[in-house]
Amino acid sequence: MTPQIKEAPLSTEALLLQRLSRFGVTSWPEVLLCAPIGHEDYAAVSSLKHAIDAGGLENRTRHLFALVVTSEPTVIESPKKRVCLSATDGRLVVKIVFFYSHNEEAEPWLKLSVGQRIIIKAPLQAWGSSLQIVYPVFVDEGLIGTTVPVYAKQRAVLADGVLFEATRHALKNHLQESVDLLISKFDGFTEKTILERAKIESHSLESVLLAAHQPNTVCQGTWGIAALRQLAALSIVEGAKRMRPKAPNPSSTIPISPAMLQAAIERLPFRLTNDQKEAVEDIVVDLASSYPMRRLLSGDVGSGKSVCIYISAYLTISTGGWVVILLPNGHLVDQFVSGFKSIYPEVPVQAVTSVSGEQLPKEPTVLIGTTALLNRVVKSAIKPALICVDEQQKFSVQQRTSMLSDSGNYLESTATPIPRTTALITHAALDVSTIAESPVERNIQTYLVDASEAQRMFTHTKKLIGTGGKVAVIYPLVNESASDKKSVESAFPLWEALFPGRVVLIHGQMPNAEKINAICDLKEGHKQIAIASSILEVGSDIPGLRSLIVVHADLFGTATLHQFRGRVAREGGRGYFFLYLPEPVKPETHQRLNLLVEKTNGFELAELDAQMRGYGDLVEDSQRQSGNTTCAAIRCVELTPADIQFINTPIER
Secondary structure, X not given: OOOOOOOOOOOHXXXXXXXXXXXXXXXXXXHOOEOOOEEEEEOOOOOHHHXXXXXXXXXXXXXXXXXXXXXXXXXXXXXOOEEEEEXXXXXXXXXXXXXXXXXXXXXXXXXXXXXXXXXXXXXXEEEOOEEEEEOOEEOOHHHOOEEEEEOOOEOXXXXXXXXXXXXXXXXXXXXHHHHHHXXXXXXXXXXXXXXXXXXXXXXXXXXXXXXXXXXOOHHHHHHHHHHXXXXXXXXXXXXXXXXXXXXXXXXXXXXXXHHHHHHHHHOOOOOOOHHHHHHHHHHHHHHHOOOOOEEEEEEOOOOOHHHHHHHHHHHHHHOOOOEEEEOOOHHHHHHHHHHHHHHOOOOOEEEEOOOOOOOOOOOOXXXXXXXXXXXXXXXXXXXOXXXXXXXXXXXXXXXXXXXXXXXXXXXXXXXXXXXXXXXXXXXXXXXXXXXXXXXXXXXXEEEEEEHHHHHHHHHHHHHHHHOOXXXXXXXXXXXXXXXXXXXXXXXXXXXXXXXXXXXXXEOOOOOHHHHHHHHHHHHOOOOOEEEEOHHHHOOXXXXXXXXXXXXXXXXXOHHHHHHHHOOOOOOOEEEEXXXXXXXXXXXXXXXXXXXXXXXXXXXXXXXHHHHHHOEOOOOOOOOOOOEOEEOOOOEOOEEOHHHHHHHOOOOOO
């Protein structure tokens, strides 16, 4: 019989590291790269009178008190469970109330006895003519005279105090290893370069870690946390730069001669604007380069971005390369295919949507489709020379890049870049060509309208319809099964009663044939008013559309609203865009919507939107396209756009 070998019990340090692994920390040097969220000041014990004199009854400042218990703890069950007792600092008496949910939370307080000395940290408040302390926290006497870092709670992952305990061990035994690990996070940078680029006035990274985790004062600790945030921001900026292709790749080169470009442009039935010409030239230079293209085509709805994609696709396939064009819906696919074939009819083109199940061709083709393209292209042996993503804000990061190879050229377009894309442009991970000119002159007036102004808006709409104009009214829902907000299905009969025979219903849940017929009726002038869902956001060009009303505009994002506005007056002239708020909204929501009144440029709106919502995560495999930015190099830090922009802002001297 083989004797069983018992495993040696884990040491305290090993057990602690095992608990940290649930948080993603697998080595001791990593512990000090977890930033505190603040510091508690245990420098001096305060008397109750000093706390009162310092304004503690009004400002809710947390003070450190040394008290002696003067009454036995008692439990009160209703209306909330709490332990009550009294204590004194030798001069004044205070009532202590500790609220709890679970009985084990109350045990330390119930074990107290009269005459026992306790040290707690809590705010002091007045309760009638008495003093009261609510929500106190026990403090170990050994902490008096120190400044203690506070770490973010990791719910269901780490219990309170685990990171604090771990950092004490790491500071004592692994400080230099943590410094070395931090330096390694910045490829090729010396310690001096890291400090300079992060704009940290210090002689060493060791001093930063000590200030954050073991400061002498709260002020020093605050500086340490700020320095860690700057290191995290630097890591984000440098990481974004590394997302560009790192080395030349000759197989990505698409040789395009000036004569080829000129011939492609001459086949257009119209003249390019100057901005379109510059954008196409930017793309051609990128395609001819040995580095794969990573470019965003930015321009408002109706500025002519699609034409630039047409030309890029034509030039690429003319040199024998595959082209993939990804679009958000089947209607836009049909529209794109039709537009491309009208200019370059000899080019092999295949539409790929959820309803088209035919095999992909064997020879280079321009594949134009919805997300149905993704798996089919990935599973095939096709390596597209050029991937174009139109309306990039409609796709996830994974969807946009799943077909991209090391040699593939990538072009995406939008009127309203998502925050993450805005950040990549700002930090040089993505080139941008901007089309500010419009092929036609148009003047769209935007109004933010509340319930008190609804009648004026309706009167204006009625007048516009009377002169032959077309109007679209957008509602946030198809039906009201999920909310009490107005929906297209409940609104349609109301509008039909007001304008009999002139109203059409359009939403994404309609059968495709009905949807196409409804849009045709509107385009051909058989109907004048569209009661629609957000389906009109992209790809729906309606001639004669002079006004668009968005009901409950607060329920739509800034980018979506700007896309709606772009549907108006596509052929030029004056148009009207109403953001209708039938119910009051929060001030911050009103502020966001007012941006659309003040700004008409989509890229400017996108930048402001990014400032308000955050960049999201800028690592290559991240799917978070907005929100605060997290960092792999420094944990427990969430960065705002201002934090990241600070790194690239020159210091005024």
